[in-house]
């Protein structure tokens with residue numbers, strides 16, 4: 001409990017620019033922030049659009065997703081979840097815009113236009129013990145503003161690569177509960193994926209007993 005509160009592991013996991021424009025900030029969210037967001041996740045998953053596994057080229061993804069602001073389906077954004085139940089997607093909450101601005105300021109510094117960062121969609125992913133996500137680019141957005149990623153629950157093995165191919169060079173790193181990862185600028189279109197999660201590693205008090213939640217905040221550039 002005290003280890004989770006005071007974060008010994010942050011000494012071994014310093015903040016780091018993984019590649020130009022891609023910044024990992026371990027333990028950015030406090031436990032109470034994580035638990036509060038996990039509670040919101042359970043509300044979002046109740047609908048009107050439920051958590052669902054998107055179908056990519058005929059195959060269901062192992063990750064299940066609920067969206068805010070805009071509904072993502074391979075490979076576009078819509079206001080209604082036409083591939084689920086046709087219901088309108090939940091609005092993007094103001095507090096999450098503020099989280100996005102704080103995250104960009106944390107990653108790039110206050111001078112870097114953080115105050116203008118206005119994400120309008122979030123993909124909220126839930127990973128059970130078997131879920132993973134293959135290497136891909138986040139490129140269905142018209143805007144190339146940074147992606148802000150927040151993780152809660154079990155740790156995962158995150159692979160962050162290059163903008164050209166799914167193959168090497170890439171770097172494997174752990175994303176743990178409370179970690180922030182921002183990728184923008186020259187890394188905005190880098191391939192990335194989640195190779196596996198580590199069941200049973202969620203810290204007590206993070207609000208999620210099993211599994212992993214990841215939120216990516218994005219600017220669609222759509223209107």
Ligand SMILES: O=C(O)CCC(=O)C(=O)O
Pocket residue numbers: 123125133138149158175192193194214216
């Ligand atoms: O779960 C993660 O850490 C990454 C999620 C992701 O890449 C995505 O939703 O596009």
Ligand SMILES: [Fe+2]
Pocket residue numbers: 136137138192
């Ligand atoms: Fe992604």
